[in-house]
Amino acid sequence: MDILTQLGGLVLGSVPTIVLFVLLIVAYNVLVRKPLAKTLAERNARTGGAVEQAREAIAAAEQKTALYEEKLRTVRMELQTEREKRVAEWNSDREHALGVARDAARLKVDVARKEIEDSTASARQQIEDATAMLSEQILRAVMPSGAPRSEVQQ
Template sequence: MNEILNQLGALILGSIPTMVLFIVLVIAYGVLVRRPLENILAKRRALTTGALEQAKGAMSAAEAETVVFEDKLRGAKSEIFQAREAKLKEWNGQREQSLAQARTVTQERVAAAKGEIERSMAEAMQQIETMSGELSASIIKAVLPAGVNGAEVAQ
C-alpha cells in the first residue's frame, strides 16, 4: 500500500507543473481570447440591436409614407373621376347642341320642301284646271256636230 501511495505521490508531484501550466493557460485564455471575444460579441449585439431598431423605425416610416401615398392616390383617382365626369357632361352638352342644330336644319328643310310641294301642287292644279277647260272644249267639239254651239247644248 505504501508503494501505491508513493506512486500516487510521485504522480501528483509530476502533475503539478501540468496543473500550473493548465491554470496559466486558462488565465491567458480568459485574458487574451475570452474577454476580447465577449467585448466584440457585445458590440455586435449592440450594433445588431441598433440595426434592428433602425429597421423597425424605417418600416414604421415606410408604413406612414404608404398611408400618405394611398391618400394621395385616392385623391388623384377622385380628381380623375371628377374630370372624367365633367368631360362626359361637356360632351353630352355638345352632342345635345349638335342634335338641336340638326333638328332645326332638318325642320327648315322639311318646311322648305313642304312649301315647294305646295307650290308645285298649286301650279299643277292650275295647269289641270286650264287643261280641263281646254280638254272639255275639245271634247265638246269632237262630240257635237259642227254647227252646234256648246252653250246651246248646256241650255
C-alpha cells in the same frame, strides 16, 4: 505509508502542472474570452441596432407606400371624375348639335312641303284652267258653229 509517500510525491510533482493550468485558464480569460465576449457584445449591439434601423426603415417605407397609394387612388378618382365630366359635356354638346340639326332639317322639310303644296296648287289651277280651255275647244269643235252656246250648256 508507502502509498502515502508516493501520493505525496505525485501531488508535489503535479503542483507545477496545476499552477501552469491555472495560469493558462487565467491567461485564456484575460487574453481570449473577455475580448471575444466584448467583441461579440459590440457586434450584437451593432447588429441589433442595424436590425432595429432596418425595421424602422421598413415601417417608414410602408407608411410612404400607403401614402403614395392613397394619393394615387385620389388622383385616379379625380381623373375619373374629370373624364366623366368631359364625357357629359361632349354628350351635351352632341345632343345640342343634334337638336339644331333636327330643327334645321324640320325647317327644310316644312319649306319643301310648302313648296310642294304651292306647286301642287299651281298645277291644279293650271290643270283646271287647261281643262276649261280644252272643254271649250272640244265644244267648239264638236258643236256646229251656228248653234247657240246656251243650248249646249243646258
